[in-house]
Amino acid sequence: MERINNVIKNISGIDQAIVKNTQVRLDNLTKPLGSLGRLEELAKQICGISGKANPLLTNKVIFTLAADHGVTDEGVSAYPKEVTAQMVSNFIAGGAGINVLAKHVGARVVVVDIGVAAELKPGPMLRVRKIGYGTKNMAKGPAMSRGEAIKAIQGGIDLFEEEFKRGIDIVGTGEMGIGNTTAASAITASFCDKPVEEITGKGAGLDEPGLKNKIEVIKKSLLVNKPDPADAIDVLSKVGGFEIAGLTGIILAAASHKIPVVIDGFISGAAALVAFKIEPKVKDYMIAAHKSQERGHKIILEHIGLRPLLDLDLRLGEGTGGALGIGLADAAIKILTQMATFKSANVSEKNI
Amino acid sequence: MERINNVIKNISGIDQAIVKNTQVRLDNLTKPLGSLGRLEELAKQICGISGKANPLLTNKVIFTLAADHGVTDEGVSAYPKEVTAQMVSNFIAGGAGINVLAKHVGARVVVVDIGVAAELKPGPMLRVRKIGYGTKNMAKGPAMSRGEAIKAIQGGIDLFEEEFKRGIDIVGTGEMGIGNTTAASAITASFCDKPVEEITGKGAGLDEPGLKNKIEVIKKSLLVNKPDPADAIDVLSKVGGFEIAGLTGIILAAASHKIPVVIDGFISGAAALVAFKIEPKVKDYMIAAHKSQERGHKIILEHIGLRPLLDLDLRLGEGTGGALGIGLADAAIKILTQMATFKSANVSEKNI
Numbered sequence A, B: 001m002e003r004i005n006n007v008i009k010n011i012s013g014i015d016q017a018i019v020k021n022t023q024v025r026l027d028n029l030t031k032p033l034g035s036l037g038r039l040e041e042l043a044k045q046i047c048g049i050s051g052k053a054n055p056l057l058t059n060k061v062i063f064t065l066a067a068d069h070g071v072t073d074e075g076v077s078a079y080p081k082e083v084t085a086q087m088v089s090n091f092i093a094g095g096a097g098i099n100v101l102a103k104h105v106g107a108r109v110v111v112v113d114i115g116v117a118a119e120l121k122p123g124p125m126l127r128v129r130k131i132g133y134g135t136k137n138m139a140k141g142p143a144m145s146r147g148e149a150i151k152a153i154q155g156g157i158d159l160f161e162e163e164f165k166r167g168i169d170i171v172g173t174g175e176m177g178i179g180n181t182t183a184a185s186a187i188t189a190s191f192c193d194k195p196v197e198e199i200t201g202k203g204a205g206l207d208e209p210g211l212k213n214k215i216e217v218i219k220k221s222l223l224v225n226k227p228d229p230a231d232a233i234d235v236l237s238k239v240g241g242f243e244i245a246g247l248t249g250i251i252l253a254a255a256s257h258k259i260p261v262v263i264d265g266f267i268s269g270a271a272a273l274v275a276f277k278i279e280p281k282v283k284d285y286m287i288a289a290h291k292s293q294e295r296g297h298k299i300i301l302e303h304i305g306l307r308p309l310l311d312l313d314l315r316l317g318e319g320t321g322g323a324l325g326i327g328l329a330d331a332a333i334k335i336l337t338q339m340a341t342f343k344s345a346n347v348s349e350k351n352i
Helices: A002-009 A016-028 A037-050 A070-074 A083-093 A097-105 A146-166 A180-192 A208-225 A232-239 A242-256 A266-278 A280-285 A295-304 A320-338 B002-009 B016-028 B037-050 B070-074 B083-093 B097-105 B146-166 B180-192 B208-225 B232-239 B242-256 B266-278 B280-285 B295-304 B320-338
Strands: A060-067 A107-115 A126-128 A170-176 A261-263 A286-288 B060-067 B107-115 B126-128 B170-176 B261-263 B286-288
Touching: A002 A146, A002 A242, A016 A037, A016 A320, A037 A280, A037 A320, A060 A083, A060 A097, A060 A146, A060 A242, A060 A320, A070 A208, A083 A107, A083 A126, A083 A170, A097 A107, A097 A320, A097 B320, A107 A146, A107 A242, A146 A232, A146 A242, A170 A242, A170 A266, A170 A320, A180 A208, A180 A232, A180 A242, A180 A266, A180 A295, A208 A232, A232 A242, A232 A266, A242 A261, A242 A266, A242 A280, A261 A266, A261 A320, A266 A280, A266 A286, A266 A295, A280 A286, A286 A320, A320 B097, A320 B320, B002 B146, B002 B242, B016 B037, B016 B320, B037 B280, B037 B320, B060 B083, B060 B097, B060 B146, B060 B242, B060 B320, B070 B208, B083 B107, B083 B126, B083 B170, B097 B107, B097 B320, B107 B146, B107 B242, B146 B232, B146 B242, B170 B242, B170 B266, B170 B320, B180 B208, B180 B232, B180 B242, B180 B266, B180 B295, B208 B232, B232 B242, B232 B266, B242 B261, B242 B266, B242 B280, B261 B266, B261 B320, B266 B280, B266 B286, B266 B295, B280 B286, B286 B320
Parallel strands: A060 A107, A060 A170, A107 A126, A170 A261, A261 A286, B060 B107, B060 B170, B107 B126, B170 B261, B261 B286
Antiparallel strands: none
């Protein structure tokens, strides 16, 4: 926990003086005031986060953390549990959605086994940082111990720190884990004071009876474990997942290094919610890439106070929406740094 | 008009068999069914438009048409009229928003003077296809003659055909013209049966009295000209603009060549509306890039029946939102053509 506390200590507010100066610069570019809307907001936020007037977004990194969930024993997912490990192989081979979209925006993908229930071989394309072979079935008891949750957060911090040495200017969160919308829903229910029915969606593709069962399983998990919303790590350990905990660590570590974090969908949102509950200041470092079709995601975003950039009915996860968000962040910084000013281009300014 | 009629004759429905096959292929990719939401819709639409199972989006072209508006005499814009020509110079020099965002998505920008009220020199970066030195003041009479409107549409068709020889796989619409939100509002009011107050926005940055005046000027223009909504070219000539007419031609020509057209904001939307009124089949070839902050844009999109991809509070025009839309179209086609299938990646399929 000391490691985590040290990271939290290093999270400060973003640089408001630079935000202000960036606004002045944006207003001098050859366009009507504010006419690039949220791209301008994004440019200001990234400048404020980095503390730099002209941040470079050269190194774009998406962390895709994979783990299994014991709660799949309760039939909460439309896909068999084996798919988690199979998809990790797909990430390594470059055939998944995240590979395609990360390449599209010029980001590198760091694939991590943080708790897959299979023996995976580490290699140049895969870090193996297993906390366990999947979590326990949270419908019967805590998904993991408090010690495991802390270890998983620290694992995320370590992953970020290692990768930071190679260069990170902006980071995206991603995940893979059959059953993890169930964990994300339970986390959201714990913190956001909304009925489980309003939070829970069909995940990767449940039918109506499947959804009903999923809701019952989440209710049971909350009843059995009684997670304490005043203690974020209690919630995370009792009804969370290893990949969610790892992403929480990555988000906290990114903020401590003044790196903007692009949050993907619902599961990443649950990790962001845990990070926010641990240290609310982390919010200013977050960019919500999109609003997922999973209904609980909107509740998370509103709870933290984030406005998503995109609304494309995505619900794949892996970091795919985050990749598109990174592309927009890139566009925003290019606007700031590459456009001509009224003066340099000899364009007349507003006259009324 | 014969030229235009020939183009219209070549606009057919999109290929529904290919749309269906594309759906089957998307469903075989390693992701839950439909989980890439609107990217999947976009991939299907582009396949259907092109008639190709694997369309390439190598040549991305944004047409940015510039023209002046006589109605600026009525004080309808926050910027002086000279800015139109100055911004054309900025486009040529590469310092405008559209240059930055087009480069970001790998598109080339074709800058066209179709009616700027200044002598501009053609060059490798600028086509000069002037229909006139700005339109006439529509508050006092028709903005242009019917002949000029037809000539401007044909000008757009010619521009598309020329550029098509160099290669176009997807096209974006863009424009620049001080005063052109006034023309776009008048066009929208003519076709969409909504009060001028609901359609008219602050354009590049009017204050409240300026907006009030703009509304009065639009009302007067409609009263003086009585554009006939059953005759799209009547509306276009009386309260339109040269750049809007040129874009109408580009949109029709693109559809006739089975090329997807990404519509930018409010002014481009007005051109799309005119094209739609001339030939409703053109709708299926349109991709609405974003919802502009100019309030009339939403009315246009709903009238045609288009759902915008992005909602980023943009209101710059030039084709900037279109550029971002082209980036998403590119992502969509990469998803379709680069992702692994369940079979090729040995990933198990849905079991319930």
